[in-house]
Amino acid sequence: MHKLKVMLVDDHAVVRMGFKLLLESCVDIEVVAEADSGEAACQAYEAVAPDVVVMDIAMPGMGGIEAIKRLAAKHSHVRILALSAHEDISHPMRALQAGAMGYLSKRSAPEVLMDAIRALAQGQRYVDAQIAQRIALQTISGDKSPVEKLSAREFEVFTQLARGQSVAQISDTLSLSSSTVGTHLYNIKQKLGLSNQAEMTLLALRHGLIRVTD
Amino acid sequence: MSLRLQVNLIITALMAIFASVLIGLQIDNTRRSVHEEVVGANVVATQLLSRMQWVYGSSGLAGMADFLNQVGRIRANEVELRDDQNKLIFNSPPSAYKVGRQAPDWYTSIVSPPLSPKEIRLPNGRLVLHADASRAVLDGWDDLRPMLWMVLAGFVLGNAVVYALMGRALKPLHHVVQGLRDMADGNYGIRLTALTGREGRQIGAAFNHMAQSVQDSIEAKRQAREAALALAENRELTQIIQNRIELERGAISRELHDELGQQVTAIKSVGLVIARRAAGNDPAIEQSARLVINCADQIYDGMHRLIAKLRPLALDHFGLHDALRDLLGECQLQHPHLVINAHLPESLDTLDDALATAIFRIVQEAVNNALRHAQAKHIEVRMSVAAQSLQLEVVDDGAGVVLQFESSGRYGLSGMRERAQALGGSFQLNQVHPTGVWIQVNLPVIRKPAHA
Numbered sequence: 001m002h003k004l005k006v007m008l009v010d011d012h013a014v015v016r017m018g019f020k021l022l023l024e025s026c027v028d029i030e031v032v033a034e035a036d037s038g039e040a041a042c043q044a045y046e047a048v049a050p051d052v053v054v055m056d057i058a059m060p061g062m063g064g065i066e067a068i069k070r071l072a073a074k075h076s077h078v079r080i081l082a083l084s085a086h087e088d089i090s091h092p093m094r095a096l097q098a099g100a101m102g103y104l105s106k107r108s109a110p111e112v113l114m115d116a117i118r119a120l121a122q123g124q125r126y127v128d129a130q131i132a133q134r135i136a137l138q139t140i141s142g143d144k145s146p147v148e149k150l151s152a153r154e155f156e157v158f159t160q161l162a163r164g165q166s167v168a169q170i171s172d173t174l175s176l177s178s179s180t181v182g183t184h185l186y187n188i189k190q191k192l193g194l195s196n197q198a199e200m201t202l203l204a205l206r207h208g209l210i211r212v213t214d
Numbered sequence: 215m216s217l218r219l220q221v222n223l224i225i226t227a228l229m230a231i232f233a234s235v236l237i238g239l240q241i242d243n244t245r246r247s248v249h250e251e252v253v254g255a256n257v258v259a260t261q262l263l264s265r266m267q268w269v270y271g272s273s274g275l276a277g278m279a280d281f282l283n284q285v286g287r288i289r290a291n292e293v294e295l296r297d298d299q300n301k302l303i304f305n306s307p308p309s310a311y312k313v314g315r316q317a318p319d320w321y322t323s324i325v326s327p328p329l330s331p332k333e334i335r336l337p338n339g340r341l342v343l344h345a346d347a348s349r350a351v352l353d354g355w356d357d358l359r360p361m362l363w364m365v366l367a368g369f370v371l372g373n374a375v376v377y378a379l380m381g382r383a384l385k386p387l388h389h390v391v392q393g394l395r396d397m398a399d400g401n402y403g404i405r406l407t408a409l410t411g412r413e414g415r416q417i418g419a420a421f422n423h424m425a426q427s428v429q430d431s432i433e434a435k436r437q438a439r440e441a442a443l444a445l446a447e448n449r450e451l452t453q454i455i456q457n458r459i460e461l462e463r464g465a466i467s468r469e470l471h472d473e474l475g476q477q478v479t480a481i482k483s484v485g486l487v488i489a490r491r492a493a494g495n496d497p498a499i500e501q502s503a504r505l506v507i508n509c510a511d512q513i514y515d516g517m518h519r520l521i522a523k524l525r526p527l528a529l530d531h532f533g534l535h536d537a538l539r540d541l542l543g544e545c546q547l548q549h550p551h552l553v554i555n556a557h558l559p560e561s562l563d564t565l566d567d568a569l570a571t572a573i574f575r576i577v578q579e580a581v582n583n584a585l586r587h588a589q590a591k592h593i594e595v596r597m598s599v600a601a602q603s604l605q606l607e608v609v610d611d612g613a614g615v616v617l618q619f620e621s622s623g624r625y626g627l628s629g630m631r632e633r634a635q636a637l638g639g640s641f642q643l644n645q646v647h648p649t650g651v652w653i654q655v656n657l658p659v660i661r662k663p664a665h666a
Contacts, residue, residue: 012476018483025490058472085475087518089543090528090536106479107514110486110507137546 004121007033007050009041009067010083011059015106019054019113026114038067045071045078052117057084057095065098072099079120083109089134092127096198101164102126125164125201135205149191157184161197162204217387218380225376226369233365240361241324244354248347249327255289256345260332262288263341267334275339279304292344295336303339309349316348317355325351386414393421402429453568453636460571463525470517471527478517482510526574533563534570538577542595545581552585556595565604566660572633573597573606573657576641579626580608580653583619588612588651599659606655614651616643630655 006023008016008031016034023029033048035041039061041053053071057064064082071078082095085106092103102120104112105128112128119126127135150158160170167185171178194200204210266281273280279295287293287306295304316322326347334341386409396404404425409418489503521527522544529537535558542554562570577595584590590612598605619627620643627643630653634641639657646652 010476012480014480015476015483018480018487021487022483025487085471085479085514086527087522088526088528088536088540090532090540094532094536106475107511109479110483134543134547137543137550 003028003030004052004117005030005032005048005050006117007031007035007041007044007048007053009035009038009053009059009064010056011036012056015056018110022110022113023117029114029117038062038064038070041067042070042074045075051079051121053078053080054113054117055080055082055100057082057091058086065094068095068098068100079123081116081120081126089131092131093135093202096127096202099196099198101198103131104128105131123164123166127201127205132205135202136207150188154184154188154191157181158188158192158200159204159209161185161188162200162210164197164201218377218384221380222373222376226373229369229372233368237358237361237365240358241321241354244351244358245325245327248325248350248354251350252290252327252345252347253329256291256329256332256343259288259291259293260334260343263293263334263343267336267341275303275336278336278339278341282306290346290349292346294342294344295339296342297339309346311349312352315352317351321355321358322348322351325354383411386410386417390417390421393425397425397428402432449632449636452632456572456633456636457568460525460568464527464530467521467524467527468530470521470524474517475514478510478514482507482514485510529570529574530567534558534565534573535560535562537570537574538562538595541574541578541581545585545593549585551591553592554595555593558595558597559599561599562597564661566662569637569657569660572637573604573655576606576630576633576653576655577608579630580610583614583626584608584610584612584651588614590614590650602659604657604659606653606657608653609646609650611646611650613649616645616651619643619651 006029008019010016010019013036016036020031020034023031032050033044035044037059038055041055045053055064055068057068059067062070064084068080068082071080078099079102080100081102081104082092082100083104083106084091084095086092087105087107092105095103102116102125104116104126108128108130116126156174157170160173165173167178167181170176171181174181188200189195192200192203194203201210267278269281275295275297282293282295282304287309291306293304293306294302296302317325327345329345329347331345332343334343389406389409393404393406402425405422406418409415485503485506489500489507492499492503526537526540528540538556538558542556546552546554562573565573581593581595584593588610590610592611594607594609596605596607596609631641634655634657637657637660639655642654644652644654
């Protein structure tokens with residue numbers, strides 16, 4: 001049976017040890033590498049080729065957010081689950097904007113870590129329920145709801161994209177050609193002023209259009 | 215030209231005019247009387263001598279000469295007797311009146327009447343009569359001379375008296391001038407005392423009043439300057455203390471998060487592993503492990519409440535925009551029915567740390583007041599940043615009463631104001647009608663120093 005390869009990145013050895021013990025109790029997950037800094041994670045990534053990177057965002061040196069940005073820029077299919085002990089929304093939002101596919105607070109991490117890793121491995125997004133609720137509630141930026149700016153079909157494509165679906169998956173689901181979905185994607189980005197799929201997820205979360213935790 | 219000299223000159227000129235008129239009248243008078251006297255005498259003498267030639271004509275020139283000798287001087291006339299060859303036979307003797315004295319020529323020329331010599335023809339000679347006004351003129355001159363002396367004395371005396379009086383009258387002015395000079399040199403304590411005369415006393419009082427005003431105003435300015443300096447120092451101190459407190463809070467916050475938080479996460483993870491392994495095998499161990507997990511959760515929650523109270527780490531990691539978003543997001547979470555509208559420009563992230571902290575704390579306090587003391591249902595936070603200044607507004611629709619806020623000294627109002635003023639800004643609290651409080655803060659923009 002193929003096991004999910006996970007790389008743990010955290011500057012606290014005791015945290016890595018705890019997570020490793022947790023993950024090794026699951027039959028389908030194995031910790032293939034550990035790193036104690038963002039720099040070390042970037043160096044080791046290619047050789048290790050993990051399915052999921054579990055990354056603490058508060059680390060000395062370049063820090064987790066910068067490491068996420070670099071990995072996402074270099075490896076388009078990298079799946080990073082960001083973690084932090086911050087109970088606010090800026091840290092998760094920054095991590096997701098940087099290119100992380102999932103986010104957990106360390107409070108909930110031990111219970112849901114395995115679920116999150118499995119979801120990411122399948123190409124889905126995963127955001128801590130409490131964090132998702134906070135992001136959905138905050139109405140700070142004052143931007144209009146995407147519903148008002150997009151056509152019905154565009155909105156449909158938008159919610160799929162925000163859930164982490166690929167263009168190919170969407171064209172299957174909606175019975176559209178992939179070039180049509182690509183056109184919709186382009187228009188959505190233009191209308192909402194977004195540059196990547198992570199930002200769509202955040203926007204959708206903020207307006208309560210999707211729930212990622214189910 | 216000094217005032218004293220001017221007055222003296224005016225007095226002198228007036229006296230000169232007056233004296234000239236007086237002397238002119240006197241001279242004219244003398245001229246008339248001399249004219250009358252001399253002309254009269256001349257006519258009498260001429261008539262007399264014309265008659266006499268009838269009497270003495272027969273006895274020839276010698277007889278005539280004898281006669282004239284006996285007559286002697288005929289009042290103010292010079293009489294000459296000449297023969298045909300123009301030889302002087304007789305000349306009347308000089309006057310015995312005021313012998314040897316003459317009036318000055320200029321006076322004589324003014325006063326003497328213009329009379330030509332009169333000739334009386336004799337059979338072989340002639341009599342020539344010259345009117346001689348010199349004695350009459352001398353009389354006039356003798357009358358005039360004391361008057362001239364008197365005028366001269368009057369001039370000298372008058373000027374001396376006027377000079378002295380003016381000196382007395384102008385004495386207060388000298389004091390005033392001296393006083394003004396002293397003031398100009400910076401001696402504002404100078405006062406004028408004992409100026410004489412009504413005007414003098416008035417001037418003195420006015421001068422003293424002015425000097426007092428100047429002194430008071432300078433003193434007031436000095437005090438204001440000192441007060442401003444003290445206030446600036448006070449604000450600087452406040453700023454330093456606030457900065458230190460924030461630094462300490464940040465350090466504690468980080469320490470809690472970075473160390474305690476991680477250990478608790480590890481404890482919880484290991485506890486969970488133990489609980490799962492023991493599940494089904496050993497209920498006592500599983501239960502103990504669950505207890506450890508619960509404890510870890512409580513420590514974690516307690517720690518985060520502390521961190522939130524101390525200092526939001528997002529402020530240091532991501533800047534003011536994110537920190538405010540977190541703050542308002544947390545409020546929203548705690549008060550689901552509250553409506554929060556916020557307009558926060560992204561450019562907030564380059565603001566200086568102290569400035570960002572001050573704004574964060576002001577918003578925190580304002581929102582706290584609106585929720586805790588005024589039960590607001592709607593809060594609006596607006597920020598706008600220009601090149602030089604930024605404006606922050608927090609408006610709520612709660613039951614807060616500005617006057618009550620101001621007078622109670624509670625609600626962290628002085629803290630908010632202090633923070634704004636320490637950074638050179640202003641803080642204003644306005645009442646919104648029908649209900650609500652509107653906080654306006656203006657602050658000069660300070661940017662973070664560029665990264666080296």
